[in-house]
Amino acid sequence: MSASSRRSFLKTSAAVALGTALPVGGCVSDGPPDTAGHEGDATGKGARYDISLGQWSLHRALFDGDLAPLDFARTARDAFNIGAVEYVNQFFMDRATDAQYLQEMKTRAEDAGVESLLIMCDGEGALGHPDSAERAAAVANHHKWVEAAAALGCHSIRVNAQTRGKGSPPEQKKRVADGLRRLTAFAAEREINVLVENHGGLSSDAEWLAGVMNAVDHARCGTLPDFGNWQIREGESYDPYDGVRTLMPHAQAISAKTYDFNDQGQEATLDYAKLMRIVLDAGYRGHVGIEYEGDGLSEREGIRATKQLLVDVRNQLGNASP
Template sequence: MDRIHLGRRQFIKQMATASAALAAASTLPGCMSLMGEKSTYDISLAQWSLHRRFFSGEADPMNFAQIARQEFDIGGIEYVNQFYKDTLSEALVQDLRARADRENVQSLLIMVDGEGALGAPSESGRKQTVDNHKKWADAAHGLGCHSIRVNAQSEGTWDEQRDRAAEGLVMLAEYCEPLGLNVLVENHGGLSSNARWLSQVMETANHPRVGTLPDFGNFVIDQEAGETYDRYRGVRELMPYARAVSAKSYAFNEQGEETTINFQRMIDIVMAVGYNGWVGIEYEGDKHSEAEGIRLTGDLLRRIKANRA
């Protein structure tokens, strides 16, 4: 892809905000509020919050919807493909959907990992990665999700990685568009955790089905070098393209406040763009049990929401 001049980038960024609002009104449960509508959010549960329980065999991933509703009274769920990669089939998808329907739980998205680099150096590599993702897009469609969450790994210079990742995302979005699915990129390590770079990827892709899933915590660009990106600036820069939000949490004090991330500040940033959608609990700490961490995160999000009402 050709480099886009700064003026065009600024124009596309402005248009992305408007198109996100239009897409939300027409294709999603709600992402950007319409004119005069007060923005708010519902609380969902990312399956990764329970990864130790599922990986250990203590719980069956097939019961995710039941756990979300009966243990935590949460009505929206975000699947992780790792728990189904060895058993994926049409019958499994139908079973998962039936279980979610029984619990009155909405299936929102599938987080897809381990299927290759969408920004692979070669065109053939990018095409293969897109092909690898198609089965998860089909599964997401079968579950009634609005999106799949993908990664934007690449190699090369800043510009090369930007253009390669954008090309791979557009290729996948073209497959997902007839399915009514969005392709969302999370800040998830490497250059994707540099929100300025990921924003440029969004502008370069310039596709109505390509967006972001800002995560409150994933802003480590290079762990060995200690390179990070300011989390508040990062979420602010990614929100104009957001179709989902991940409320990453690690630890809480006795007052029920997250000790690593200022949740009030984060939610203010999320709401500033008129976001109307789901905010997903993704507890990833070890100070509390998974169940306690999920409850503490949910309680904090509910308090902040109530105070905004």
């Protein structure tokens, strides 16, 4: 498959997996109608995306026991009127193979009218481990999350391109590609995608991560660009706008990281209009997941501020010339 054909296939398959169509009008359930009068359809100029909620945005409440993981989907709907969620495996690590628990989670989400999109997976080993046996074990450790994602009705799991920092960047790329290729083969049989986030270290070097995607060369292995995770090592970070642009040809989900807001409701460190223009110009029309990680607002206030920012930017880009 040529690079251009593969990019086209990725975009189409991502849209199908997300339950959305490539740029046509439609409705989403993430708040009141925008200024154009069409909820989610930004005046027909292609600036349309859906808003979802990443579970990490409520990590303090979940870790403190103030919110039960099974109540997350209902909270997304009732507290924020958001109709799609991304789970984090840390909040139900011991339940990955508990069919009854997963069915309850799925039922509660469906009863709330909430779509389950993906599971963000951590703590299961390095898919690019320098030891081949450890690498194989990490692949096997992720299998249960692939099956959990399928049970919940998700389209993907999110994994990390961990390598333990051993070897040259090309050597680390080769190992990660090997682990991802094997995990993706398992996931593809269950119609689940394997997505890699820029999540620190070499994975935050967008050119390196795009090279990993090219090496895996599988339509079900893609990226999940995070707007905020760009530190490669202490004192060295990748430009977030160049990073998002570089990862977008492989993107099948987006993480809208926010830290703080100015008096105008804009993210204080990131130009969201610029970021979302890059996303839309790449042809992406799926969900953009809220991931508030700041300290200036409470978790719930931060989620609401991020959602409002995404709605405002959607309206702004929809009313601008393409």
